[in-house]
Amino acid sequence: MAIKMVAIDIDGTLINDQREITPRTVAAIKKASAAGVKIVLCTGRPMTGVRAYLNQLGLNDRDDEYVVSFNGALAQTTSKKVMVDDSISFNDYADWVNYCLKEGVHSQIETRDYIYTTNQDIGKYTIHESGLVSMPVRYRSLDEMARIQDQYVIAKAMMVDDKAVIDRAYADLPQELADRFSIVRSEDFYLEFMHKAVSKGSALKRLCEELNLTTTEVMALGNAQNDNSMIEFAGTGVAMGNSVPETLKVADDVTADNNHDGVAAAIEKYVF
Template structure:
């Protein structure tokens, strides 16, 4: 069965190590789109953080879709219609913030309008996330997060890689059962609704479009991409992917600095 939808992670996959979309990757994906294949960016970023890539690829119409917040939100790019969403609650915030405090790491909350932090000493990794996804940072105390609730789409435990890895090793198994917990970068551990993941978001979108998993290709490089590679008929790991992603994938392509996305799309789709 031919591929009719390609789901592509952004950082470490679609863009190179300079966070640039190369001409070869851009032209190859436009050619696939012109052939009738749905190109769907599937990212941990919010919509504002993926807008430049959507515009560069021409994925801005009512026929285009995007999966954001690591699968917590699936929507039509043009109409903004939500196909699927899974948000966190104020009780979740209390639970997750207590765990972050216990582990000694920073925490921030990603909403549709901003990144919220209860840390007056704002982590440089929160600042980095703000710059990366084009979202403002807003300070709100832990009490205010409960009394003046915001839309909580995902939470992120953040710290120096060594500190974060040590913290991850101490997270109890029951916490991981209550949430979807995935590492998206050496300094980011994302905490999502237990019913949310890139794989779930992709499956929801495929169902909406009346496609089977055999008609889907997914391309990624990190832990948060695992579920969508497992779902897709063709799961593709970048050469620069972490080992477990390569183990799960059906195919390995070149790195994000070697136009890996273009190479695999040329081979299997064009």
């Protein structure tokens, strides 16, 4: 059956190591979009970190194109009509951030407008994330966060620290706390916590139901653990050549890496 939707991760997939979309990939995506194929950027980023790429691809401010952000917590048209919105409760966040403080691991949350951290000594990976997704950082104590909790929606929480620090904190995470979240590793220094129902795959499934598309009409491309759910959901799940081993295992096919037009190669192979 013909591919009618292509779901594409951003970091390590759509963009190369210089954070650029190569000309060949831009051309392949624009050709697919012009042919009526839905191009859905599926990312852990907030929308602030997606808009520039949507503009480059000619997909922004449209009622018929879609983005899945925050690893599936939010799905919307590129003209901002919300279709999926699953957030973390403040009570779950409070228990989680207290665990992070006890374990000595830097943490943050992302809303639609800001990154918030309870770490007065703001971690280097929070600063990195702020620049990556074009979102400002605000320091708030937990009691300050509690007082303004009705002013924001927690799309996702993140442990943001050196690999060894996160590995230790994750290994010791109480099962009762882990069971409240959907947890994915997007980088060695990022461990992401979302609402229990959230994944890229679940958001893509709900989007397909809305658009009356079957899984066989979907191709998904990614490179990391947080992409596995959508690669498994899609009828054609494609791993990038630079993928982590867990992602390579669940994919139907492997394309070139993100520095050698892997997305373009997959679109040319399966869409045209």
